[in-house]
Amino acid sequence: MSKLKLATVWxxxxxxxxxxxxxxxxxxxxxxxLVDVVYSPIVDTKQFPDEVDIALVEGAVAxxxxxxxxxxxxxxxxxxxxxxxxxxAGNVPSMRNPFGPxxxxxxxxxxxxxxxxxxxxxxxxxxxxxxxxxxEFVKVDVFLPGCPPSADxxxxxxxxxxxxxxxxxxxxxxxxx
Amino acid sequence: xxxxxxxxxxxxxxxxxxxxxxxxxxxxxxxNDIKIPTLCHLDGLGDVGACRLxxxxxxxxxxxxxxxxxxxxxxxxxxTNTERLQKHRRSILExxxxxxxxxxxxxxxxxxxxxxxxxxxxxxxxxxxxxRNPELTVDASHERFTVDHNRCILCTRCVRVxxxxxxxxxxxxxxxxxxxxxxxxxxxxxxxSACTRCGKCVQVCPTGALFDKSKVGSDHPKYxxxxxxxxxxxxxx
Numbered sequence: 001m002s003k004l005k006l007a008t009v010w011x012x013x014x015x016x017x018x019x020x021x022x023x024x025x026x027x028x029x030x031x032x033x034l035v036d037v038v039y040s041p042i043v044d045t046k047q048f049p050d051e052v053d054i055a056l057v058e059g060a061v062a063x064x065x066x067x068x069x070x071x072x073x074x075x076x077x078x079x080x081x082x083x084x085x086x087x088x089a090g091n092v093p094s095m096r097n098p099f100g101p102x103x104x105x106x107x108x109x110x111x112x113x114x115x116x117x118x119x120x121x122x123x124x125x126x127x128x129x130x131x132x133x134x135x136e137f138v139k140v141d142v143f144l145p146g147c148p149p150s151a152d153x154x155x156x157x158x159x160x161x162x163x164x165x166x167x168x169x170x171x172x173x174x175x176x177x
Numbered sequence: 178x179x180x181x182x183x184x185x186x187x188x189x190x191x192x193x194x195x196x197x198x199x200x201x202x203x204x205x206x207x208x209n210d211i212k213i214p215t216l217c218h219l220d221g222l223g224d225v226g227a228c229r230l231x232x233x234x235x236x237x238x239x240x241x242x243x244x245x246x247x248x249x250x251x252x253x254x255x256x257t258n259t260e261r262l263q264k265h266r267r268s269i270l271e272x273x274x275x276x277x278x279x280x281x282x283x284x285x286x287x288x289x290x291x292x293x294x295x296x297x298x299x300x301x302x303x304x305x306x307x308x309r310n311p312e313l314t315v316d317a318s319h320e321r322f323t324v325d326h327n328r329c330i331l332c333t334r335c336v337r338v339x340x341x342x343x344x345x346x347x348x349x350x351x352x353x354x355x356x357x358x359x360x361x362x363x364x365x366x367x368x369x370s371a372c373t374r375c376g377k378c379v380q381v382c383p384t385g386a387l388f389d390k391s392k393v394g395s396d397h398p399k400y401x402x403x404x405x406x407x408x409x410x411x412x413x414x
């Protein structure tokens with residue numbers, strides 16, 4: 001059997017979910033027997049591949065760039081898994097929603113800046129007015145809440161999804177876990 | 178000598194049970210180790226049927242009844258955990274999560290929250306409704322406690338404990354529908370209200386809406402069981 005193609009993506013999150021994924025430690029070697037990591041912040045590939053079997057997405061959708069990425073990921077992935085509370089529920093990135101992006105940019109780059117007060121406008125993508133979980137943009141197949149989901153949760157869930165065994169997610173993790 | 182007790186017999190989840198007239202379905206279910214999920218209900222406080230999580234099905238009726246306020250009737254056949262009820266309970270929890278800003282990961286009650294636990298127990302992995310993201314205030318004017326309206330689910334346990342048990346009634350609900358908020362006195366700051374500083378409201382709050390300032394991070398379990406002890410001691414006097 002050929003190996004499954006696994007991608008991991010980092011949108012508006014803290015990378016904590018990726019850290020937790022790496023915390024699987026030696027179990028990553030077992031996992032590598034079953035999957036090829038074809039795209040990830042820890043893999044030197046710039047373009048999201050055309051065909052991916054499982055895409056793990058960390059982070060909420062907060063910018064026009066995130067929105068473009070998540071649509072591309074969905075179009076090229078057989079199974080899309082939202083990992084962590086940001087991807088699943090918005091979480092900390094969504095805490096700006098009641099105030100809007102202008103208020104946050106002003107606070108960070110004008111009010112709290114001692115010198116060179118200016119709001120970045122080139123290269124960095126434009127922020128969306130509201131930060132949203134990824135399932136508000138595209139269909140998500142599996143939700144893995146947690147901040148972050150533990151390494152054990154990653155291991156149990158991924159093993160079950162790869163081998164097709166039954167998976168009881170609420171027994172493994174919850175919002176804020 | 179005869180003891181005048183009006184006994185009702187009914188069926189809950191295919192189990193025959195007996196009850197005293199006037200008892201609620203929830204009480205009788207609890208006495209018989211049948212678990213019905215609740216959120217606004219708290220042993221020791223009067224019930225208001227606000228959260229609707231304890232809705233049950235009654236055979237022969239299209240209406241779902243809140244078990245915490247519906248009283249038992251002779252011959253009643255109650256179902257507490259049908260697929261339809263589970264679906265409604267998940268929807269209720271999703272609405273609660275979407276209505277205000279419940280950011281579990283940074284909440285003072287993370288790991289000790291009844292809403293969070295119920296979400297997990299009812300199999301919630303995400304919220305299908307769009308989040309409302311309302312702009313809500315945090316009142317930290319009290320020297321010991323804080324109210325964070327972002328986490329409030331309007332269960333009114335604080336209102337009831339303050340009125341029924343402490344006898345101060347400084348908490349109440351202002352506004353209507355989705356605009357309702359809990360207030361202290363006549364919408365004055367908690368710190369300058371007539372609060373007796375007893376802290377009962379904090380202990381009965383199921384979420385991180387009311388919390389003790391001396392607790393940091395998620396190190397804030399609550400102990401609502403004190404109510405039963407207190408009621409027992411008062412009855413004994």
